[in-house]
Amino acid sequence: MNNINPVPVRPELSNLKLEANGYLRALGEHIRDLRVRRGMPRAILARDSGVSLRYLAQLESGEGNISIVRLRQVAQAMAIPLEDIVRVGPEQAPELTLLVQYLSRLPPAQLGEARELLLGTFEKKGRRHRIALVGLRGAGKTTLGKMLAAHLDVPFIELADEIRRLAGMTLPEVFSLYGQSAYRRYEQRSLQAVIDTYDRFVLSTGGSIVTEAATFDKLLTYCHTIWLKASPSDHMARVVAQGDRRPMSDNSEAMKDLERILAGREPMYMKADATVNTSAGDLQQSFAELLKQINP
Ligand SMILES: Nc1ncnc2c1ncn2[C@@H]1O[C@H](COP(=O)(O)OP(=O)(O)OP(=O)(O)O)[C@@H](O)[C@H]1O
Ligand SMILES: O=C(O)C1=C[C@@H](O)[C@@H](O)[C@H](O)C1
Ligand SMILES: [Mg+2]
Structure with missing residues (x-):
C-alpha cells in the first residue's frame, strides 16, 4: 500500500508564479514613476541609494528581482515608505494618503x-x-x-x-x-x-x-x-x-x-x-x- 499522500497542486501557487513577472514589471514602472515625479535623475537615485545604475535600469524595466534590503535603500533615497513602493496597482486616492499621514501623527489614545x-x-x-x-x-x-x-x-x-x-x-x-x-x-x-x-x-x-x-x-x-x-x-x-x-x-x-x-x-x-x-x-x-x- 502506498502511504504517501499526493500533495495537491494549489492552483493559487502556480498563478502566483505566473503573476511574479507581471508584478516585477509593474513594480519597475511604479518605481520609475515615483522617481520621475520627484524629478530625480536615475544617476542621483543610484548615488543616494548605493544601488548601481545598471541595477536600477534593470529594476525599472522589470527585469531585476531586487532584494528587500536594496529595495529599502531605494525607498529611503526617495524618502518613501517601503510599503508605498511595493504596493503597485491602482493609484491610492490623495485623500487616503493624506488621511493616513494625518492619523499616523496622532498619539495612540486619540x-x-x-x-x-x-x-x-x-x-x-x-x-x-x-x-x-x-x-x-x-x-x-x-x-x-x-x-x-x-x-x-x-x-x-x-x-x-x-x-x-x-x-x-x-x-x-x-x-x-x-x-x-x-x-x-x-x-x-x-x-x-x-x-x-x-x-x-x-x-x-x-x-x-x-x-x-x-x-x-x-x-x-x-x-x-x-x-x-x-x-x-x-x-x-x-x-x-x-x-x-x-x-x-x-x-x-x-x-x-x-x-x-x-x-x-x-x-x-x-x-x-x-x-x-x-x-x-x-x-x-x-x-x-x-x-x-x-x-x-
Ligand atoms: N458562562 C458561559 N458562557 C458561555 N458558555 C459557557 C459558559 N459556561 C459554560 N459554557 C459552555 O461552554 C461551551 C461554549 O461552546 P461554544 O460551542 O458555544 O463556543 P464557540 O465560541 O461557538 O466555539 P467555536 O469557536 O469552537 O465554535 C458550551 O458548551 C457552553 O455550555
Ligand atoms: O481561532 C482560529 O485560529 C480559528 C478558528 C476557527 O473558527 C476558524 O476561524 C479557523 O479555523 C481558525
Ligand atoms: Mg461555535
Missing part, C-alpha cells in the same frame, strides 16, 4: 477616538440589528448566539456554515486544497453575502476573523460586535469537553499556545463594541450580561 468618530459619522444603517459575536474557540459564540437569536426572534447564522456552502466543501478541505488565503477570501465573501441578505441577525464568527483586517473592518462597520471573552483555561476546558482531544496531545504546550494566541488577538478583539466575560459567571449570567450589552 487614534481610538478618531476611529470612533469616523464610525459614528459614517455608521451604516441598521448596524444595531446586526449582532456579531467574536472570540476564541469555546467562548460561547454558538451557545449564547443561538439563545440570543431565539430571544430576539431573528435568524442565527454560523459564518462557518456559510463559508462551507459558498466553497462547496468542508473547511478542512478548503485549507488543505487551497490554503489559508483562500479560506480568508471565502470568509470575507460569506460575510458580505450575510450582510447583503439579512437586515437582522445574530452571527457567530470564526475565532480568527479578527486577524484579517479587511474582514474585521467590514464586521465592525456593519455589525454591532461583541467580544465573548473567557480565561485561557476555560477556553481549553470547553473545547476539550466538546470532544476535541487535539489540545490534549501536549497540554502544557497547547496551553501556552492558547495564551499566546489570546494575548496576540486581544488588541483586535478589544475593538468590538462591547465585551462579555463568560468566565465571570454561568451560562445564564453570561446571557443576562449579553442582553445588557445589546440594550445598554
Whole structure:
C-alpha cells in the first residue's frame, strides 16, 4: 500500500508564479514613476541609494528581482515608505494618503477616538440589528448566539456554515486544497453575502476573523460586535469537553499556545463594541450580561 499522500497542486501557487513577472514589471514602472515625479535623475537615485545604475535600469524595466534590503535603500533615497513602493496597482486616492499621514501623527489614545468618530459619522444603517459575536474557540459564540437569536426572534447564522456552502466543501478541505488565503477570501465573501441578505441577525464568527483586517473592518462597520471573552483555561476546558482531544496531545504546550494566541488577538478583539466575560459567571449570567450589552 502506498502511504504517501499526493500533495495537491494549489492552483493559487502556480498563478502566483505566473503573476511574479507581471508584478516585477509593474513594480519597475511604479518605481520609475515615483522617481520621475520627484524629478530625480536615475544617476542621483543610484548615488543616494548605493544601488548601481545598471541595477536600477534593470529594476525599472522589470527585469531585476531586487532584494528587500536594496529595495529599502531605494525607498529611503526617495524618502518613501517601503510599503508605498511595493504596493503597485491602482493609484491610492490623495485623500487616503493624506488621511493616513494625518492619523499616523496622532498619539495612540486619540487614534481610538478618531476611529470612533469616523464610525459614528459614517455608521451604516441598521448596524444595531446586526449582532456579531467574536472570540476564541469555546467562548460561547454558538451557545449564547443561538439563545440570543431565539430571544430576539431573528435568524442565527454560523459564518462557518456559510463559508462551507459558498466553497462547496468542508473547511478542512478548503485549507488543505487551497490554503489559508483562500479560506480568508471565502470568509470575507460569506460575510458580505450575510450582510447583503439579512437586515437582522445574530452571527457567530470564526475565532480568527479578527486577524484579517479587511474582514474585521467590514464586521465592525456593519455589525454591532461583541467580544465573548473567557480565561485561557476555560477556553481549553470547553473545547476539550466538546470532544476535541487535539489540545490534549501536549497540554502544557497547547496551553501556552492558547495564551499566546489570546494575548496576540486581544488588541483586535478589544475593538468590538462591547465585551462579555463568560468566565465571570454561568451560562445564564453570561446571557443576562449579553442582553445588557445589546440594550445598554
Ligand atoms: N458562562 C458561559 N458562557 C458561555 N458558555 C459557557 C459558559 N459556561 C459554560 N459554557 C459552555 O461552554 C461551551 C461554549 O461552546 P461554544 O460551542 O458555544 O463556543 P464557540 O465560541 O461557538 O466555539 P467555536 O469557536 O469552537 O465554535 C458550551 O458548551 C457552553 O455550555
Ligand atoms: O481561532 C482560529 O485560529 C480559528 C478558528 C476557527 O473558527 C476558524 O476561524 C479557523 O479555523 C481558525
Ligand atoms: Mg461555535
